[in-house]
Amino acid sequence: MAEFLDWRLWGIVILCGLATYIWRALAVVVGGRVSPESEAFKLFSCVAYAMVAGLISRMVMLPEGVLAEAPLAYRLVGIGVAVTVFFAMRRNLAAGVFAGVAAFALLIVFAHTPV
Amino acid sequence: MPSNYRNKGGPIARGMIDAIGMPALTLFASMIGYGSMAREAGLTLWTSVASTALTWGLPGQIAMIELYALGAPVLAVVLASSAANARFLPMVLSVMPLFNEALPRKRWRYLVAQFMSLNPWAAIMRHGPGMNPADRPPYYAGFAGVCVSSALLGTGIGFVLAGALSREVTLTLVFLNPVFFTLVFADARGRAAIMAVLAGVVAGPLFHLVSHDWGLILTGAVAGVGAYLTDRVLRGRHG
Numbered sequence: 001m002a003e004f005l006d007w008r009l010w011g012i013v014i015l016c017g018l019a020t021y022i023w024r025a026l027a028v029v030v031g032g033r034v035s036p037e038s039e040a041f042k043l044f045s046c047v048a049y050a051m052v053a054g055l056i057s058r059m060v061m062l063p064e065g066v067l068a069e070a071p072l073a074y075r076l077v078g079i080g081v082a083v084t085v086f087f088a089m090r091r092n093l094a095a096g097v098f099a100g101v102a103a104f105a106l107l108i109v110f111a112h113t114p115v
Numbered sequence: 116m117p118s119n120y121r122n123k124g125g126p127i128a129r130g131m132i133d134a135i136g137m138p139a140l141t142l143f144a145s146m147i148g149y150g151s152m153a154r155e156a157g158l159t160l161w162t163s164v165a166s167t168a169l170t171w172g173l174p175g176q177i178a179m180i181e182l183y184a185l186g187a188p189v190l191a192v193v194l195a196s197s198a199a200n201a202r203f204l205p206m207v208l209s210v211m212p213l214f215n216e217a218l219p220r221k222r223w224r225y226l227v228a229q230f231m232s233l234n235p236w237a238a239i240m241r242h243g244p245g246m247n248p249a250d251r252p253p254y255y256a257g258f259a260g261v262c263v264s265s266a267l268l269g270t271g272i273g274f275v276l277a278g279a280l281s282r283e284v285t286l287t288l289v290f291l292n293p294v295f296f297t298l299v300f301a302d303a304r305g306r307a308a309i310m311a312v313l314a315g316v317v318a319g320p321l322f323h324l325v326s327h328d329w330g331l332i333l334t335g336a337v338a339g340v341g342a343y344l345t346d347r348v349l350r351g352r353h354g
Contacts, residue, residue, distance in 0.1 A: 004346065006159065009183070012192055013162045016179045017169025019197035023204040024228035031211030036244065039347075041212045042307060045240070046346070047339030048205035049311035052233060054319025054334035055174060055202060057285050059293045061320040065152055067289050069282065075290070082294045083301055084320055093137055093298055100294040105287045 070108055078104030123143040124313050126250040130170050133242070137295060138234040139261050145292035148285055149176060150273020156184035167270040168263070171232055173292075174331075175200035198328045203228075205335055206236050213243040217252050227252070230259040294313025307346035314338035 029107070034040050060075050067075070082100025091096045146167060159209050160179060171177050171309045178199040182192040218306035235258050243251050280288075303312050318338040323330035 006162070008189070009158065009162050010165075012179065012183060012189055013158075013166045014169060015189065015193045016166065016175060016196040017171075018176050019193045020170045020172050020203065021229065022197065023201055024207050024231060025225060027207030027211060028160070028224045028228050031208045032215065032221065032224075034208070034212045034215070036212040037199070038212070041209065042346070043340070043343045044205050044208040044312040046307055046343035047335045048202065048209040048236070049300070049303065049308050050315035050318065050339035050342060051202040051205060051331055051335035052236075052296075053315030054322070054338060055321040055331060056293050056296045056300065057316040058323045058330070060297070062323055064181065066148065067286055067293075070286050074179040075293075078290060078294060079230040079297050082298055086298045086301060091302060093295075093302075095298050096298045097137060097141070097291065097295050100297075101287060101291050104290050104294075105283065106291075108286055110284050 070104070074104055074107040074111070077107060125247075126254040127257035130238075130254040130259075131261050132257075133238055133254075134234065134258040134261035138258075139265040141291050142234060142262055143265040144288040145268045146269030147171065147273035147276065147280075148197075148289035148292075149173060150241075150270040150275075151277035151280065151285060152177070152181050153270070154274045154277040155179035158183070158274075159303075160271065164267055164270050167266050170196065170200065171229065171263070171266075171284040172200040172203060195328055198332065201332045203231060205339065209230050210236060210239055210243070213239060213248070213251055214255075217248045223252070227255065229328045230257075230263065232262065233296060234262050235259040237296075241304075262269065292300070306349065307342060310345055311339055311342035314342050 030046070035045075060079055061072070063075070078100045080100075081103040082096045085099035086092065086096030149162055149167070153166070153176075154160075158166070166176050166179065170179070175196040179196040181193055182195055187195075210227075210231065211224065214224055214227055218227070235255060238258050239251065239255050242254070246254065300312050303309050315334055315338045318334045319331070322333040322337070326333065
């Protein structure tokens with residue numbers, strides 16, 4: 001278990017955890033007296049929705065890591081199928097996710113592509 | 116306190132039940148992807164699992180392992196990881212009003228903040244406002260508890276399975292995550308939220324091209340504030 005004692009790696013993991021926690025803690029400090037009816041709450045919600053939607057959109061359009069190996073067209077088809085089935089099936093989340101992922105999987109397995 | 120037990124057991128169970136299913140499944144799958152990426156980047160099993168528990172935000176974790184694999188300086192790794200998770204500031208800010216009344220002691224709010232991530236956030240934003248304020252913390256605890264468990268399990272399994280899974284399987288597992296959240300946000304309710312989601316979808320990739328590290332923060336500042344101001348103008352016009 002010599003690797004267990006890699007203190008530089010453990011230091012990075014712990015510092016990254018703390019560095020993310022700063023954002024969380026800051027929100028508790030600032031948000032202590034905000035009421036759900038206030039304008040500030042509406043503003044924070046909009047910013048949060050925009051950032052989260054921007055993150056998902058970025059993951060699909062400009063992915064990092066393994067997902068970048070799949071062509072953009074396949075990713076867009078997967079998302080398109082998921083959204084279409086989701087609304088066609090009266091907002092059925094499981095059906096939409098399954099259809100979108102299945103479409104994507106079929107494309108990467110059967111379509112000719114240098115994966 | 117036996118009299119409180121029943122009241123508190125209900126919302127915990129409801130939170131757990133809401134999380135078991137698509138949220139736990141997609142999280143489990145994407146963490147399998149993360150676990151195997153972490154191993155390829157040179158992390159150990161326990162540092163991989165610890166990073167999921169401590170950072171609890173996948174984009175920051177991915178930024179960390181990518182820069183670690185490149186041998187970047189510690190400070191650069193930590194800053195990039197933190198910037199990739201900056202969304203937790205508005206996310207926690209936006210749910211705090213739902214918890215302030217039920218959790219007068221700040222230490223509990225700091226705990227709520229640590230377990231915030233996309234799934235619990237989407238659930239509490241959706242169901243929290245209609246809930247009895249006292250039921251929100253136990254509901255959230257049940258929901259987030261299931262999420263954390265499945266994510267830790269997924270990270271460990273992904274680490275162990277790294278290399279054993281075909282590229283197609285890994286790709287499909289990782290793709291589950293954006294598909295699931297696309298539908299969660301396609302289901303956003305309320306004019307302000309819908310405008311913010313649409314603006315974010317366009318701004319997210321664009322600002323990422325402008326700045327890899329700060330693109331997401333710019334997205335929140337421009338698309339989020341823009342959606343809020345537009346909604347405010349429309350509210351003023353139509354009453």
